[in-house]
Every structure is written in structure tokens, then in C-alpha cells.
Amino acid sequence: MTNWPDDDVILYDGVCVFCSRWVQFVIARDTAKRFRFTPIQSPYGTRLAQAFGIDPRDPDTNAVIHAGRAHLKSDAALTVLSNLPGWGWTRALFxxxxxxxxAVYGVVARNRYRIFGKFESCFVPDAELRRRVLE
Incomplete structure (x- = not known):
């Protein structure tokens, strides 16, 4: 596993409507403001993706760096959810x-643009969120 200097960073597809809504879901529940975010299309996000074997031109997963480890696909989603207040019960899904x-994660990931849509450019965070975005 590749080490990464930052922790609690969520890598997401910034042009994916579903992925951007996932980020907004996390933000709304992350009362401790623990997680930070980086779109895969940013220079930082591209470097992070490449370090963990994710093709930044055709990402098939989000990722989270937590406790010094990279978590991908369903592990990433469950790791984030299980660290949000009130969502600890999701640990049982491991x-x-x-x-x-x-397999379920992959079906959604492969069809996310068709089902949920795609932005022309990356989701633009408001000023409050901008402090938590790594580019």
C-alpha cells in the first residue's frame, strides 16, 4: 500500500452528479468537519488517484484515506458512513x-452518469466548503 500524507480525504468524481451529492451528504452530517474532499479532476485529486491505481480519466471508484490507509469502492463508502455521527451502525455492513x-457498488459506478447525470465542470463548493477542498 502507498502511504499518503493527508488523512480523512475523500476522492470523488467532480463531474458526477451522484458523487457530488454524496459529498454534500457527508458534509451535512460531518459535524466535526473531519473529512476533506478532492475532485479527481483537480491536480491533487489526480495525483491521489494515480497513487492508488485509479484512472483519473475514467474513475470507477471513489476513495477515502482514513487512518493512513486507502479504502476503495464499498470499503470507502462504508468507512466514511461509519465515521459519521449516527451512522456507526453501517459498520455491520462490512x-x-x-x-x-x-459488485453492487460497481453497477452503480458504471451507470452513474446515465442514471444520475453529469456536470459540464466540477461541482463548485461554497466558501465554507472551500476550506475543506484540496486541489
Whole structure:
């Protein structure tokens, strides 16, 4: 595993409507403002993606760096959710076999633009959020 100097960073597809809504979902519930965000289309996000073997031109996963480790696909989503206030119960979903979790994740990831749409450019955060975005 590649080490990364920053922790609690969520890498997401900045032009994906679903992915941007995921970021907004996390922001609304992350009362401690623990997580920071980087779109894969930013220079920082591209470097992060490449370090973890994600193609920044055709990303098939989001990722989160947590406790010094990179988590991908369903592990990333569950890691983030389980660290939000009131969402600790989602840790139980780690008991679902990873191949099954990732298969479901993959169906959504492959069809996200078709189902949810795509922005012409990256989601632009407001001033409050901008302090938590790494570019």
C-alpha cells in the first residue's frame, strides 16, 4: 500500500452528479468537519488517484484515506458512513462479503452518469466548503 500524507480525504468524481451529492451528504452530517474532499479532476485529486491505481480519466471508484490507509469502492463508502455521527451502525455492513458489496457498488459506478447525470465542470463548493477542498 502507498502511504499518503493527508488523512480523512475523500476522492470523488467532480463531474458526477451522484458523487457530488454524496459529498454534500457527508458534509451535512460531518459535524466535526473531519473529512476533506478532492475532485479527481483537480491536480491533487489526480495525483491521489494515480497513487492508488485509479484512472483519473475514467474513475470507477471513489476513495477515502482514513487512518493512513486507502479504502476503495464499498470499503470507502462504508468507512466514511461509519465515521459519521449516527451512522456507526453501517459498520455491520462490512460483514457482507466484499465481492458482493463491490459488485453492487460497481453497477452503480458504471451507470452513474446515465442514471444520475453529469456536470459540464466540477461541482463548485461554497466558501465554507472551500476550506475543506484540496486541489
Amino acid at each position: 460483514a457482507v462479503p466484499k465481492p458482493l458489496r463491490n
